[in-house]
Amino acid sequence: xxLQAAVLGTGQTHHTTRRTDVSIAGLCREAIDRAMAxxxxxxxxxxxxxxxxxxxxxxxxMMPELFLADAIGATGKPLLRVHTAxxxxxxxxxxxxxxxxxxxxxxxxxxxxxxxSESNAMWALSINPPFTMPLGAGAxxxxxxxxxxxIRRSGAPQHIGAMVAVKDRRNGSRNPFAHLRxxxxxxxxxxxxxxxxxxxxxxETCPSSDGACAMVIGDVxxxxxxxxxVAWIHATAMRTEATFFAGxxxxxxxxxxxxxxxxxxxxxxxxxxxxxxxxxxxxxFSWFEPMWLENLGFAPDGTGWKLTEAGDTEIGGRLPxxxxxxxxxxxxxxxxxxxxxxxxxxxxxxxxxxxxVPDARKALGHAYGGGSQFFSMWVVGAAPLA
Amino acid sequence: MGMPLQAPMEISFDYTRSLGPxxxxxxxxxxxxxxxxxxxxxxxxxxxxxxxxxxTFEPLTELVEVASTGTVLSWSWMPDPFDGQPLDRPxxxxxxxxxxxxTPMLHAVDAGSPENxxxxxxxxxxxxxxxxxxxxxxxxxxxxxxxxxxxERVEPVTMVTTPIRLRYQHSAxxxxxxxxxxxxxxxxxAQRCPACTKVYLPPRGACPTxxxxxxxxxxxxxxxxxxxxxxxxxxxxxxxxxxxYVYASIVVDGTDIPMLHLILGCPADEVxxxxxxxxxxxPQEQWGMSPENIDHFRPADEPDAxxxxxxxxx
Numbered sequence: 001x002x003l004q005a006a007v008l009g010t011g012q013t014h015h016t017t018r019r020t021d022v023s024i025a026g027l028c029r030e031a032i033d034r035a036m037a038x039x040x041x042x043x044x045x046x047x048x049x050x051x052x053x054x055x056x057x058x059x060x061x062m063m064p065e066l067f068l069a070d071a072i073g074a075t076g077k078p079l080l081r082v083h084t085a086x087x088x089x090x091x092x093x094x095x096x097x098x099x100x101x102x103x104x105x106x107x108x109x110x111x112x113x114x115x116x117s118e119s120n121a122m123w124a125l126s127i128n129p130p131f132t133m134p135l136g137a138g139a140x141x142x143x144x145x146x147x148x149x150x151i152r153r154s155g156a157p158q159h160i161g162a163m164v165a166v167k168d169r170r171n172g173s174r175n176p177f178a179h180l181r182x183x184x185x186x187x188x189x190x191x192x193x194x195x196x197x198x199x200x201x202x203x204e205t206c207p208s209s210d211g212a213c214a215m216v217i218g219d220v221x222x223x224x225x226x227x228x229x230v231a232w233i234h235a236t237a238m239r240t241e242a243t244f245f246a247g248x249x250x251x252x253x254x255x256x257x258x259x260x261x262x263x264x265x266x267x268x269x270x271x272x273x274x275x276x277x278x279x280x281x282x283x284x285f286s287w288f289e290p291m292w293l294e295n296l297g298f299a300p301d302g303t304g305w306k307l308t309e310a311g312d313t314e315i316g317g318r319l320p321x322x323x324x325x326x327x328x329x330x331x332x333x334x335x336x337x338x339x340x341x342x343x344x345x346x347x348x349x350x351x352x353x354x355x356x357v358p359d360a361r362k363a364l365g366h367a368y369g370g371g372s373q374f375f376s377m378w379v380v381g382a383a384p385l386a
Numbered sequence: 387m388g389m390p391l392q393a394p395m396e397i398s399f400d401y402t403r404s405l406g407p408x409x410x411x412x413x414x415x416x417x418x419x420x421x422x423x424x425x426x427x428x429x430x431x432x433x434x435x436x437x438x439x440x441x442t443f444e445p446l447t448e449l450v451e452v453a454s455t456g457t458v459l460s461w462s463w464m465p466d467p468f469d470g471q472p473l474d475r476p477x478x479x480x481x482x483x484x485x486x487x488x489t490p491m492l493h494a495v496d497a498g499s500p501e502n503x504x505x506x507x508x509x510x511x512x513x514x515x516x517x518x519x520x521x522x523x524x525x526x527x528x529x530x531x532x533x534x535x536x537x538e539r540v541e542p543v544t545m546v547t548t549p550i551r552l553r554y555q556h557s558a559x560x561x562x563x564x565x566x567x568x569x570x571x572x573x574x575x576a577q578r579c580p581a582c583t584k585v586y587l588p589p590r591g592a593c594p595t596x597x598x599x600x601x602x603x604x605x606x607x608x609x610x611x612x613x614x615x616x617x618x619x620x621x622x623x624x625x626x627x628x629x630x631y632v633y634a635s636i637v638v639d640g641t642d643i644p645m646l647h648l649i650l651g652c653p654a655d656e657v658x659x660x661x662x663x664x665x666x667x668x669p670q671e672q673w674g675m676s677p678e679n680i681d682h683f684r685p686a687d688e689p690d691a692x693x694x695x696x697x698x699x700x
Contacts, residue, residue: 020544023406025437029445043443060401060550070438118401122622130393130556131566133677134626135633135646137618144616145635149700152614152659152693198617198654245594246584246642251700 004384005100006223006230007349008107008216009039010342015179015211015330018117024064025071028113031212031335032072035109038351039216040226046216047105049074052082052092052112053334054369057124059115072111084238086139086282088112089213089337090367090376094236096217097378101233106219113212114332121208121333137197140205140285142371144197146250147287151199153251156290156305161204162190164286165328167314169203172325174354179209179330204286211332213339231345231380234362235266243371250372256295259375264297267379268386269362273298273307276379277360278320278347280340282367284327289313293321296366296377315357323347323355337367341378348382391563391675398551408437410544411449416523419513419537422449423487433487434521453485454511454534456527463500470551472526478503482527494526510534519543559591561600566675568603572667574680576641578602584642588677608665610636610683611691613644613699617654632657636683637699644699651684660696662688 011034013019019027036042049072051065061067065074065081072079084091089112096110126136136142150156169185172178185203193203223230239259242248260272269275281296283289293304298319307313313321322328324343327336344365346352352360366377405413408424412435415422423433424446433452438445461480467473472494480503481490496512497503509527511534517523519540558566561577565588568575577600578585579593586593589600615634618627632654635644649657651666663683673679 018404020404021406023404023409023437026406029438057397057399060399060548070436070440070443073443075440075443115404118403119399120623123399123624126622126624127397128624128626130395131391131558131562131676133646133648135648137616137620137625137633138622140620141616141618141633145614146700148616148659149614153697153700194619195617196620198619242594244643246582246586247595247698248643249700 002101003103004220004232005097005217006232007345007380008041008218008222008226008230009035009037010213010215010345011035011038012177012213012339012342013211014177015209015332017179017208017210019115019210020117024059024061024113024115025068027115027210028068028111028212029071031113031214032109032111035214035216039218040228041107041216043073045107046073046077046109047107048078048080048099049109049111050080050082050092050096050099052088052110052338054085054088054114055124057119058121058333059118073109084374084376085369086333087337087367087369087374087376089335089339090341090365091238091337091374093215093338093341093365094238094376094378097233097236100217100219107222108217109214110217110338111212111214112335112338114334115210116208116332117210140197140200143285144200146372147285148199150251150287150291154290154302154305157309159187159191160290160305160308161199161201161286162187163308164283164289165190165204168283168286168322168326168328171315171323171355172329175324175329176353177330178325179207179211180325181329200285200287206284206327206331207329209330209332211330211335213335213342215338215342215345229349229382231348232382232384234379234381234385235263236378237263237266238374238376241373243373251291252295252301253372255373256292256368256375259377260296263377263379269379272296273319275362276319276364277362278323278344278357279364280324280326280343280366281321281364282327282337282340283322284331286328289321292366315355320357323352323357337369337376340367341365344378345380348380388560388563388567390560391558391566393556395554395556396551398549401548401550403546403548405544405546406437408435408446408449410542413519413543413546414540415451416521417517417519417537417540417543419523419534421452421454421484421511423452424449430488431486432489433484434491450486452487455530456482456484456487456509458495458503458505458507458509459483459490460505461495461503477526480509480527482509493524496526496528520546561589561591564603565589569677569679570673570675572670572673572679574606574608574638574665576604576606578604585640586643587638587641587645604640606638606640608638608680609686610638610663611696612636612649612657612659612661612663613696614659615649615657630654635699636663637696647680648682649684650682658690660690660693662686662691
């Protein structure tokens with residue numbers, strides 16, 4: 001039996017290439033201070049802290065949760081570190097929600113960050129161990145072949161990748177926290193950008209960002225005590241599979257399908273395309289929008305691109321996808337998943353500002369990580385699940 | 387099956403840290419041969435300076451100078467220093483309570499031998515000749531001597547570079563070692579899972595689906611089908627092949643999982659999904675226990691494989 005829980009408030013940094021004015025601690029704290037204010041919560045009300053970030057090699061700090069304990073308000077309280085590669089932000093939100101939904105804690109702070117400027121993620125993701133072919137070429141190099149496979153399998157026209165990039169970057173221009181804000185981007189400019197990892201062009205990839213995201217999750221009493229709308233957590237799901245195994249479907253991974261099926265069932269949703277009002281989906285390369293639309297069950301296999309092409313994923317469409325601009329506009333890797341979860345909450349709380357989807361009542365937050373092996377997702381609603 | 391193969395693995399990177407409003411002045415002061423602490427909500431002075439109060443979690447903004455002399459609270463002897471540690475001769479790691487501070491800092495004490503250090507011992511910072519604006523500006527602590535000469539003022543320090551070097555002894559599994567030894571003989575050998583019968587190249591040790599060790603060897607000819615691929619045009623640190631290059635998922639005939647390899651021998655834009663390719667080995671005198679014995683795969687003189695024949699590997 002799971003108890004009800006809600007997102008009381010969220011906070012994030014102004015994501016950018018280099019935040020050289022703050023330390024990692026200061027970066028986290030900026031997001032936390034905003035989340036605590038948004039949640040009308042003081043430090044003495046926080047029972048536990050959950051921290052997520054991507055691999056330690058990204059900043060070269062082993063177990064950063066130790067030196068961050070004071071900055072994230074964890075001293076003297078339970079502190080959990082979560083690590084599921086790029087999906088870690090989503091997993092961080094889910095772990096924090098579990099601590100409340102199990103009845104263990106009343107209010108839990110979730111914080112996730114990445115300060116990519118302290119390192120080089122492309123390098124960190126291309127380590128060549130002995131006895132292997134030295135072919136690693138970062139995340140883009142890893143995923144590009146699978147996007148080519150998607151295009152072949154689905155028959156998607158080549159311009160879909162550019163369409164997603166234009167939509168997300170224009171959405172990002174409405175989001176004051178987004179790293180890339182490009183209101184004037186066009187199909188032509190995206191298609192003229194350099195081909196980095198064929199079939200991925202420069203403008204079809206996410207940026208490298210410094211940034212953090214935080215949220216406070218509370219129990220029913222905390223939610224009812226809030227003077228502002230909260231985001232009720234209707235369901236969460238996480239699933240995992242190996243990076244490589246014979247028969248792995250890299251385009252439409254089984255773990256993602258299974259997580260989505262469990263999520264919709266627990267949230268009482270039978271027709272996600274109809275019932276979800278806004279979706280924040282982890283799309284670090286534009287082609288992942290149609291791929292994940294299928295994996296999540298918004299569209300039958302091979303047809304996700306048709307939603308994109310029809311404009312259904314724009315704000316005002318049938319299923320606005322990444323109204324915040326998403327990972328395509330801001331990618332502080334460890335925080336990116338929690339940002340998806342927070343942006344979903346902001347939509348149903350009516351606090352998404354200029355990128356608000358009108359009357360959003362139910363929203364999806366989604367993240368994936370590793371070689372499409374970790375999936376985490378949640379549904380939040382403006383009202384508690386009946 | 388023989389002993390598992392091992393090889394050294396070293397990775398290193400110079401991380402660039404931005405310091406912020408507390409650690410920046412702390413590092414700047416070190417370059418000026420001064421040590422700063424921060425005053426906490428309970429009046430305690432934390433040295434080295436810390437950014438957030440451990441009691442109230444509020445940002446700490448009051449920085450106070452403490453002395454470069456102090457008292458050893460506890461210590462541990464380091465008989466064989468590692469590369470990169472403060473001293474290259476045996477020394478003590480000590481918790482040192484600086485005069486004027488309420489919390490200790492960890493640093494090295496150049497005591498010569500463990501007989502020369504004790505709890506309660508008085509020590510003084512020995513400043514490094516080079517002033518870099520990092521904790522390295524304190525070379526170590528030692529017995530007190532002359533009072534410090536005041537250092538010259540420097541421009542504010544906002545960043546530090548932290549070189550990190552990790553050295554591993556990487557081990558291959560027994561199954562992967564058998565595959566590597568076969569490669570050194572010019573043979574390409576996969577292994578079959580006894581439970582699901584899938585053939586893995588390279589063998590992983592255990593089948594990732596069934597979790598059981600693989601043993602049965604399957605000898606391969608080295609012909610393969612390109613399932614999908616990427617043309618890498620982007621350079622990055624540590625890259626071993628000059629862009630542009632094609633790396634492809636290929637399923638070697640007789641195996642059940644794609645592996646990654648280079649495709650050469652035709653223009654990059656002529657590589658296709660379904661293209662049939664064959665292994666091109668390096669000259670035998672260059673062979674080692676390495677998959678790089680196969681230099682690349684090149685187009686084979688065969689028609690493309692139909693999509694249905696490899697679709698389940700995508």
